Amino acid sequence: MPSTIECSRQGLQTFPENISDAVEHLDLSSNLLAEITDEINRLTELEYLNLAKNQLTFLPNNLKELKKLRRLDLSDNIIANTADIASINQLPSLMVLYISKNQLLDLKGLTSEVLQAVDAGHCRMY
Numbered sequence: 579m580p581s582t583i584e585c586s587r588q589g590l591q592t593f594p595e596n597i598s599d600a601v602e603h604l605d606l607s608s609n610l611l612a613e614i615t616d617e618i619n620r621l622t623e624l625e626y627l628n629l630a631k632n633q634l635t636f637l638p639n640n641l642k643e644l645k646k647l648r649r650l651d652l653s654d655n656i657i658a659n660t661a662d663i664a665s666i667n668q669l670p671s672l673m674v675l676y677i678s679k680n681q682l683l684d685l686k687g688l689t690s691e692v693l694q695a696v697d698a699g700h701c702r703m704y
Contacts, residue, residue, distance in 0.1 A: 581598065581602045582602065582603040582604075582605075583597055583598070583604050585604070585605060586605045586606065586607040586608045586628070587609070588609055589609060589610060590611060591609070592611070592615075593606075593611065593613075593615050593617055593618065595617060597621065599620055599621060599622065599623070600623050601621055602623050602624060602626070603625065604621065604624060604626070604627050604628065606628060606629055606632070607630040607631050607632070608630070608631040609631075611632040611633060612635070613635075613636070614629065614634065614637060614638055615638065616638050618641070618644070619641065619644065621644065622643055622644070622645065622646070623646060624647050625646050625648050625671075626647075626648065626649045626650075627647060627649070627650050627651070628651040629650070629651060629652055629655070630651045630653045631655075632654075632655055633655065633656055634655040634656065634657060635655070635656050635657060635658065635662060636657070636662035636663065637652075637663045637665050637666065638665060639664075639665050640668070641665040641669055645669075646671055647672055648673050648674065649672075649673065649675075649676075650666070650669070650674070650675050651676040652675070652676060652677050653677060653679050654678070654679040654680070655679075657677070658680070658681040658683075659682070659687070660682065660684065660685055660686060660687030660688055661687050663677075663687070664688075666688060666690060667687075667689050667690050669690065670692065672690060672693060673692060673693060674694065674696075674697075675688075675693055675695070675697070677696065677698050677701070678697050678698055679699075680698075681701065681702055682698065683701075685698060
């Protein structure tokens with residue numbers, strides 16, 4: 579049974595430091611997070627990360643330790659440029675990316691070869 583931590587709708591403004599290193603599913607959606615620190619790299623067992631409905635404009639440059647991450651939800655944030663989330667390309671197992679309801683104009687910076695599905699609906703792409 580996967581280790582799950584549910585921290586949605588808690589009014590969090592910073593990434594929680596007391597999260598178990600063994601967590602596999604982490605829900606930090608619907609908070610007030612403006613950034614995710616490199617602290618996230620210690621969560622090496624993470625398979626699903628929900629960061630939807632926050633105030634994120636970028637991701638840390640280095641996400642290479644999240645080798646098991648398969649699904650990432652960044653929908654409904656304030657991300658405007660794929661260069662600000664280019665670290666997604668370092669995730670060797672990422673198969674599904676939710677990035678809808680952001681301010682992206684294109685997806686040119688996403689070069690991951692393992693991504694199988696990207697939901698980018700309701701962005702500013704034409």
